[in-house]
Amino acid sequence: MSYISIYEEWCKKATEDADVAGELKAIEGDDVKIEDAFYRNLAFGTGGLRGVIGAGTNRMNIYTVAKASQGLANYVCGNFAEDARRIAVSYDSRIKADLFAKTAASVFAANGIKVFIYSQLMPTPCLSYAVRALDCAAGIMVTASHNPSKYNGYKVYGPDGCQITTEAAAEILADIEKVDAFEDVKKVDFEAALENGAVEYIKENVYTDFTNEVLGQSLVGDEEIDKNVAIVYSPLNGTGLKPVTRALKEAGYTNISLVEEQKNPDGNFPTCPYPNPEIKEAMALGVEYAKKNNADLLLATDPDCDRVGIAVKNAAGEYVLLSGNQIGCLLLDYVCSMRVKNGTMPADPEVVKTIVTTDLGEQIARNYGVKTVNVLTGFKFIGEEIGRLEKQGKDASYIFGFEESYGYLSGSYVRDKDAVDGAFLICEMFAYYKTRGISLLDKLDELYAKYGYCLNTLHSYEFEGSAGLEKMQGIMATMRNDIPQIGGIKVVKVNDYLKGIDGLPKSDVIKFFLEGNSSVVVRPSGTEPKMKVYVSVSAENETASTAIEKEVLAFMEQLM
Template identity: 35%
Template sequence: MAELNSLIETAQRYAQEDPNPSTTTLIEQWITNAKAGDGAAIEDLRSRFGTTLEFGTAGLRGKMEPGTARMNRVMVMRASWGLGQVLKTTTQGTPKVVVGFDGRRQSRQFAEDTCAVLNGLGIEVCLFMDPVPTPLCAFALLHERANAAVMVTASHNPPDDNGYKVYWGNGAQIIPPIDSEIASAIQKAPLVSEMRRPTPPEAHKQGLRHMLSDSTAEAYLDEVLKRAFHPQASSNSDLRIVYTAMHGVGGRLVQRALHRAGFQGVTVVSAQADPDGHFPTVAFPNPEEDGALDLALATAKEVDAHVILANDPDADRLAVAYKDGDGYRMLNGNEIGVLLGVDALFATKGKVKNPLLVNSLVSSTWLGHIAKQEDVAHAETLTGFKWIANTAMQRLQDKGDNFIFGYEEAIGYTVGDLVRDKDGVSAALQFAQMCARLQNDHSDPIQELKRLAVKYGLVGTLQWSKRPNGKTGQRRIQQILTGLRTNPFS
């Protein structure tokens, strides 16, 4: 009974904060049914209000439903208040935050709530007008010389999820102790109803709200094209490309990048070209999942494409399939990473002093072996691009190493330091240009992998995944992680 009373108290307090009137009615119904002994209603309360959605280095991510353990407007506004408090104590003058959002349901609303809370704390915000790729938001942070950025996205999670991703002033995702400082501040957040939240016109009048136009995207594309490795190869290439945005936000930028680079043979999977948070043509909006690229493969066969390029919904990842005989071979994340890494290495040879290649420890050791044989600096980091980006910056400061490429096997790559996070847009262009270069040399990515194996030695990898569901699954995950920490692989 004590647990139920505590759940009811938490749920009632939450209902007072949620701006959605229908939420109050829903929670009252759960409470009434729970008091009557309805087991399902009690479990509803327990799953939604028994814990609090934790803020960590990945920010927030969860299912969009009412509750302290879910992703919703209340939790977004609490997180924004906590972020604002930390910015005010660590920034000289008025802090500035870039805010972006993807095409998922409620993403725009969450972005507006973020802006309102930050504006209420006297913090300046620069908000994108339309849904944007995550790498564009990360680019804008440095471009606008802001102190932080918030990207509302759940990346390639299921359709009912959303998330809140935070970058710091150095351009990378937050790392300890910043995450714990924000989490501690969130615990002190007042009721949402007590937070000052000026309207957009009020915030604009106070000089605290600015809208980011297409000029930001143009500045990003200018830099991507300026840093491209093989402009001559793409300017007259007959490479046939099929591209899919996977119902996400990468389509406009990727198409513009490819067009400006000279690729004219680009076919877009029209059924997946526009942002749609329901992801109607895929069971799971992750290009690595079985069946996710079925439409792209069918389109590629129709136009006899050489290569398929696929972004995940927020366009920070890139999947690739290349024509192999009568079909197409999916390249895994390690193969794409090694191809792009070697391409970057030799394209910058003699042009970049002390080049540095980086990958995470869950990725293949192949790139590291190649770097060693080429006498080039290489670093291996913890899992997550925040560590890749921060390691690159630290190595530049400590040793003068200049970062040229980093990747993680979960199809995340970044070429150079333009964006200090995964960037599926620039990676798509770089891979297309690499294909054009290889085509001019009467080769292709599959043949190039064989050449690299012969020259440097082959490192085999095998990808296997299992998704434990529910509380039982979460407990099993924790048991596995505890076991690995206690008895790590030697």
């Protein structure tokens, strides 16, 4: 069926949502726009769905959400006993997120699946927690994480609280592809389903239990810690306001100021077009507030509150943003040192990180006698490792997991990155060191002095539409040819994860190991039309590392 034929079918049948119907009418006769909206079905994988909100099979709308939900419902009904068919649902502040969440719930309920949904927007880690707490077969989180406002998405979780495995994603996709969005989707009225009990709001005690688990990650014990540190916090118009401030206040941090313009949920993200704490521009308003309040620490979480970024003052009184790798290494060292100090280090401790996350973490872990497990990009692989340990009765061995994209988790109570836990741990670490006259920058310099300087940078290149997808595929094919040098540095080893390496699932990722303990990782994003390049350079100091990184990046950009 051609994209024009599919478009014409949608014009006739997609009448329930006025926004979609209006857009279909607006693009009439525009072949380029029609092709982009209908040339493919929105990709579904281990990250679920993610795309631009709008009309079309390649867009996020109630029809693509309902089709995916029907496929997931068919999968659950085909793989779980009737009394185990339960799905947890949550959503963030994105445009139409509540509508998409209720659409999904209406489909699940129509298929005889019990639905538990939060009565208000809640972070991704709260969804992961609810899946396990309520013994669900699956969970969905309506979010596009840190993407711009035009995006929304649909993450799918398995019964273990992790995002679905590659195998499960393939089975669910097969079920989705059998569904006709207009003929095969079962649906009931959401409010009616609430009344008859097919859909139930998640009770407050589940959220309270989650908060208590976060507070239980404290490592200071009875030691002195100044909790009057001045904190500025921004939820970046997402879900973090209530859970982050609740955890911090219950832990005794009362000197908290909020970035007013970014405090309340708003899917338009008016002051931060890219609501991502990785990006300097998203943190700019928070830095202004920090300066105005003479704050000790700036915290910001992304819309679904699974990533957290920070800024701290340097010796000159200027605010410095720390990278995800830097924060992760500081937290890892803090967790390890405090566990050793408190006598709570398990017999066979383990830290889990992704292959694109700094190798400095492995050196820190080794210093404390902690094993490092490297997994593929995506926190779900860290979650799967936690589950593996749990099945072996060794869940206490897991002490920390992190990834370079500002994701951290110190406990096994959820199976995804948790910015509530991350914010709580960062504040505790900051206050602990400040009480002893040590800044986080001092601590970071101490780590570099001990283990050597390591520069880690991430570079993203956008490739929109069908032509962009083809270009990315061509780049990866080029990368798989023999490349003897990158930026004048000899390539000593290549890991092509598409072949399957170290027992990891096959993945379209290539890692080049360079002479001098540096590396480059290249991969297409699983959720965005982007190619991502991770550069890691080890050298004697920052100046030398930056010079090498510049040469490496120049070579890579020639291939883009």
